Amino acid sequence: MAGFLRRARGAAGKAVDLSSGHHLPNLRPGKQPPDPSWLPRQRRGTTPQMVGRYPDYDVFDARDTWDEATTRVVEERMAVESGGPLSFFREDEAATLRAFCDTCTAQDSDPRVPVAELVDQKLAKGQLDGYQYYDMPDDRDTWHLVLAGLDEVARSRYGKEGFGALDAEAREALVGQLAAGALSSASLDRLNVKRAWSVCMRMILSAFYSHPFAWNEIGFGGPAYPRGYMRLGPVSTREPFERPGATSEDPVRVAPELEG
């Protein structure tokens, strides 16, 4: 029961009413979201860290409606393992890379979307976005420099051997400064830091939200050919295979299961 109470209430100790939007960072003090523990436990399908808003939804339930080419692409992605081998990044970059990707996407436990491994694959294949700022190196070099820069700051500021050895709070602080373009080190000074942040984040986000675990978390319909959609409206219309999002009443419905 204690677990249920913790889930049903936001960090502020009040039940979170989804329709009011009070869980949205911009509407909260300090622009910080509530702790994800208010979210219902995922019952179907896998989500990153098993948190999500659609506890009864699994995008794979509709797998038999996907075309072959798309199924192949999604399955190849599913075959990539978190913690698996890297080919673009060096052995000595792995810990920093993983810690950086985890921090940027708030992944603090398994199951994880294998962000680091997906980014590694893209860089190894040279799948870049097709542009390079005049004051920046090639995206591949940018990645090496950002990881080196994070390690340099971890050493100089915290006396740790690398970014991967920092605790969560320190990592978040450093990433926050990187995002603001306010982090400096020998390697980072060779970059336009704000642009470097955008180079890395574009790749990280495109890895994270390409993954079916993330689709489950956000209730996205996933591949839709040849099935398509029939029910475009009115507001709050759902296809038979779409599941409602958790609402403020939801924990009540969940309760017996959590106890049972």
Next chain:
Amino acid sequence: MSLSLTRRVLKGALGPPANDSRFLLDPHRRDLPGEDTMARYPDSEEVDLCVVGAGAGGSVLAQRLARQGWKVVVLEAGPFWHPDEDWVSDEAGSHHLYWTQKRIIGGADPIEMGKNNSGRGVGGSMVHYAGYCPRFHPSDFATRTLDGVGADWPLSYDELRPHYELVERELPVAGQDWPWPEPHSYPYSPHPVSQAASVLWQGALKLGIQMRVGPVGITNGVFGNRPHCIYRGYCLQGCKVNAKASPYVTHLPDALAHGVEVRAGCMASRVELDESGRARGVVYLREDDPATPRLQRAKVVAVACYSIETPRLLLNSASPSFPNGLCNNEDQVGRYVMVQGASQTAGRFPEELRMYKAPPPEISSEDFYETDESRGFARGFSIQTVSPLPIGWAEHVLADGHWGRALREYMRDYNHWTTVGVLNELLPLPENRVTLAEEKDQYGLPVARFDYSQCDNDRANIEYSTRVITDILQAAGAQDILTIHRYAHLIGGARMGTSPDNSVVDAHQRTWAVPNLYLADGSVCPTQGSANPALTIMALASRLAEHLGGRRPG
């Protein structure tokens, strides 16, 4: 009955003349029919026309002239698509559709390229364009005279109108009767409006802003062998259904049936001149044998590589008589490249809206298109609904400054959001320019560098328009609002004009410098209005074909 009344009553029952593409397509397979049986011309044969680039402009030109009996070869750098296998219903898996060869970006406001700007492969950028197909306004052709900014075109809207009407039937365009700029109707009825877009419409209504459904190049009903749209929302990843118009389905099937060879995997490296100063043909490199330059000989050459690559190809075609690049003795090549401001604002609502359903292009407004001096800037913008899929939505949330836990929270809220965007007319400036960078591509050719900076008018326009779409969301009752400033649509870079010292081509898109060299793509436009450019690029190519049609080279 008048023609326009006939069109309104008969809608899609009136197919386009002289284009059988819709019947040539296979209802069960998406491959471009005729690839195996297509004509093949040896390099040594001097064909009538060599087109570079199988995109919006190049494909229409090739199809039209093939129908007039011209022997046409189209060189295309990218692949010959087989959509059943090559295209997927997946955002990240569509990366190969984009022009991702490197480009260097600079200036005070560098434009991020990649997925958002151009495509590479048979069908060009329209393979993954959104599908909005509005016309330019008559005023777009005379902004210098009317508003004292931009440039006048050496042709008028009236000259393009018949080609607009023709291309609208070929795509075919679906939409409500259009009140802007001169009332016209579309061959297909408007699509149903999704829940996400309907909320935006309510907001606009409250503010007295007129919105209309469409205009989109998406079938609403069957069109020959092209099926109805299935509202799956993946238009920007390539339409696996053949419902969305692109040259791949609208013009190339008919082109192949009339003897056009589309030679894919062939990167044009230079346009070659003969001693008399005429184009002799196009030198190209095959992806599978890049070390062997080949020359496709042709009586007429048309370059249609879009706004970055067309100037690049000209600049890479320097010769003793054109030391600074072909057609560039007057220093005009690569100048006046334009983009449109494309800021997007998303609003949060208590209900689930699931914006991933239905095509991203749904409803739009041209109420703010024309100059209104009270706004404090020249020219204007249009408003269009869009709907990012999850990766696009993540970029939107990131742009508002969120990452980590905050980003995850906004992402989990995806289904409660709806997104509206603008297209600002940004002005053509000579310093916004394509030049050659030091860096080389996989073929050893210097890549393009694109410098871009806004002027004060641009900034005022973007700021004002962002307020308008924010107001729409607020009027609709949005609980939270996130904004991303971005840019879309390339135009210009080798514009048409009245003389060699203000332009690269004349009113018929013929280069001033080389009598048998034409430019047949978006690079020729002197302004871009606030309308998405594909329909206009196709209409211009259709007009060019009409001009050339009767004059098959002897």
